[in-house]
Amino acid sequence: MSILSTKAKREAGRHLTGYLFISPWLVGFLALSLWPILQSLYLSFTDYSLLEAPRWIGSANYKDIVHDPLFYKSLTVTLTFVFASVPLKLAFSLLVAMLLNRSIRGINLYRTAFYFPSLIGGSIAVSVLWRNMFGMDGYINKILSIFGIEGTGWISSPDTALGTLVLLNVWQFGSTMVIFLAGLKQIPKELYESSSVDGAGVFRKFFSITLPMLSPVLFFNLILGIIGSFQMFTSAFIITKGGPANETYTYALFLYEKAFSQFQMGYASALAWILLVIIALFTLLNFAASKYWVFYETEAR
Amino acid sequence: MELSRSRSRSVLIHLLMIAASIVMLYPVFWWVGASLKDASEMSSAAIWPKKPVWDNFVKGWNFSKEYTFARFFGNTLLMEAWNVIGAVISSSLVAFGFSRIKFALSKFWFAVLLMTMMLPGQVTLIPQYIMYNNLGFVNSYVPLVLPHFLGGGAFFVFLVCQFIRGIPRELDEAAKIDGTSTFGLYYRIILPLILPALVNVAIFTFIWSWDDFMSQMLYLNSIDKYTVGLALRMFIDQFDVQWGQLLAMSLLSVMPSALIFLFAQRYFVEGIATTGLKG
Numbered sequence: 001m002s003i004l005s006t007k008a009k010r011e012a013g014r015h016l017t018g019y020l021f022i023s024p025w026l027v028g029f030l031a032l033s034l035w036p037i038l039q040s041l042y043l044s045f046t047d048y049s050l051l052e053a054p055r056w057i058g059s060a061n062y063k064d065i066v067h068d069p070l071f072y073k074s075l076t077v078t079l080t081f082v083f084a085s086v087p088l089k090l091a092f093s094l095l096v097a098m099l100l101n102r103s104i105r106g107i108n109l110y111r112t113a114f115y116f117p118s119l120i121g122g123s124i125a126v127s128v129l130w131r132n133m134f135g136m137d138g139y140i141n142k143i144l145s146i147f148g149i150e151g152t153g154w155i156s157s158p159d160t161a162l163g164t165l166v167l168l169n170v171w172q173f174g175s176t177m178v179i180f181l182a183g184l185k186q187i188p189k190e191l192y193e194s195s196s197v198d199g200a201g202v203f204r205k206f207f208s209i210t211l212p213m214l215s216p217v218l219f220f221n222l223i224l225g226i227i228g229s230f231q232m233f234t235s236a237f238i239i240t241k242g243g244p245a246n247e248t249y250t251y252a253l254f255l256y257e258k259a260f261s262q263f264q265m266g267y268a269s270a271l272a273w274i275l276l277v278i279i280a281l282f283t284l285l286n287f288a289a290s291k292y293w294v295f296y297e298t299e300a301r
Numbered sequence: 302m303e304l305s306r307s308r309s310r311s312v313l314i315h316l317l318m319i320a321a322s323i324v325m326l327y328p329v330f331w332w333v334g335a336s337l338k339d340a341s342e343m344s345s346a347a348i349w350p351k352k353p354v355w356d357n358f359v360k361g362w363n364f365s366k367e368y369t370f371a372r373f374f375g376n377t378l379l380m381e382a383w384n385v386i387g388a389v390i391s392s393s394l395v396a397f398g399f400s401r402i403k404f405a406l407s408k409f410w411f412a413v414l415l416m417t418m419m420l421p422g423q424v425t426l427i428p429q430y431i432m433y434n435n436l437g438f439v440n441s442y443v444p445l446v447l448p449h450f451l452g453g454g455a456f457f458v459f460l461v462c463q464f465i466r467g468i469p470r471e472l473d474e475a476a477k478i479d480g481t482s483t484f485g486l487y488y489r490i491i492l493p494l495i496l497p498a499l500v501n502v503a504i505f506t507f508i509w510s511w512d513d514f515m516s517q518m519l520y521l522n523s524i525d526k527y528t529v530g531l532a533l534r535m536f537i538d539q540f541d542v543q544w545g546q547l548l549a550m551s552l553l554s555v556m557p558s559a560l561i562f563l564f565a566q567r568y569f570v571e572g573i574a575t576t577g578l579k580g
Binding site for chain 2: 043129233252279
């Protein structure tokens with residue numbers, strides 16, 4: 001009897017210790033994630049300016065959003081950005097990773113050169129640089145004029161403004177590339193050797209060995225890339241300020257202005273929840289589709 | 302024959318890589334050059350000024366009437382020190398709990414942790430702001446620092462967990478036989494072994510919170526508390542932007558991250574590789 005109770009006590013002590021160790025995260029999760037998520041759901045059904053108490057207005061915010069042309073504009077801009085920059089970045093980083101995945105001298109130097117932009121690219125400083133380089137009398141146009149090409153104001157022209165932001169995003173492909181590079185190193189060399197014996201060409205090897213073996217890493221990068229691009233803020237805020245003609249008015253920018261310039265906290269909360277649902281749908285869709293193309297080695301064993 | 306073919310192929314790859322490196326780093330080279338140009342040379346396409354001057358750095362450093370950039374760098378570095386300390390302590394504690402102690406619902410909480418990695422920050426932004434506003438913490442560093450002490454970001458907990466799982470459990474058993482407490486096991490056995498992972502946590506915490514412009518803009522309103530990023534934004538919003546000075550100060554603002562990167566490169570690449578792969 002007493003043995004049992006000491007055992008039970010030790011058991012309880014272990015649970016308690018476990019919870020003590022994870023308590024910083026657990027408190028953070030409850031106070032800074034779970035509670036705010038639920039509160040923003042509540043706020044999305046209210047009219048709230050931060051000065052007065054929130055007033056329940058039912059689904060009015062959602063109805064307004066559905067009729068707000070800026071909602072559709074910002075969603076279109078964001079989706080365009082996601083669909084342009086995520087595949088470009090993935091393809092480019094995979095290509096460079098494959099070129100770097102061999103024993104050549106100076107590989108560390110190249111890796112540094114490619115990684116460096118992704119390190120500083122998210123900063124406001126690089127946004128400043130971009131704004132200057134792609135301006136009307138910026139550096140890019142100077143270079144073009146040497147070749148006799150007359151450049152446009154890349155940032156002030158509605159056709160190219162979003163392109164400069166995509167370019168900035170793709171320029172930061174380095175961190176994705178490093179993950180791919182690590183993935184490529186894990187693929188057993190024998191697979192390539194035996195396929196060479198069978199006479200497989202470069203493309204065949206890529207589609208039959210590299211791509212399936214790398215698919216979990218590709219999947220990971222795809223998910224995080226999509227989630228990150230959906231929330232693009234700093235570069236649109238600094239470089240283009242959402243303009244010209246709202247061509248770079250991203251969803252995050254829209255939400256930020258609704259909440260902190262116009263103080264429509266209820267409306268902005270509804271926008272946040274719509275974003276959450278959209279991202280969740282994309283992620284679920286990706287997970288569902290992953291059954292057909294992501295290959296985990298454990299399955300084969 | 303075979304040898305010369307593989308040799309010419311490797312030369313080709315080198316040429317390709319050198320060209321690509323130059324393209325990638327060209328904006329940075331130009332940036333450095335532009336920061337050393339005086340106003341008359343700013344409009345030239347040359348990458349390096351004929352007469353490099355430090356003028357932009359001197360004038361840019363003192364652009365604001367009230368404070369020099371020394372103040373803004375001081376503010377940012379102080380905030381960063383707390384962020385790094387918080388992230389290292391809390392991510393190591395939490396990761397130890399998850400990977401070494403079997404407690405009720407631990408699998409469930411770990412799944413929740415992984416899910417929060419995918420949570421868009423916008424969803425919690427507004428209620429968090431309201432909460433900090435009600436507590437009187439707006440225009441202080443509390444909203445920027447506190448999250449690092451509370452778990453330090455799911456990503457880092459995950460990174461350290463992966464690392465701890467690679468440490469053989471026999472060490473734990475031996476320590477337990479010697480009568481070490483659970484906290485002793487964490488502090489004396491595991492902590493020294495996960496230092497490389499914690500260096501990673503420190504580096505990424507530093508760089509990411511340096512770049513976390515949106516939160517800084519939300520929570521810091523008075524100039525005396527401004528970070529470097531906010532000072533740069535104030536610089537851009539001037540009526541007549543002095544681009545040379547602005548570019549010089551922006552360049553200076555990425556120096557801490559760049560220096561850390563150059564000195565701790567080894568940790569970087571390993572860190573990304575482990576988390577990326579096992580995700």
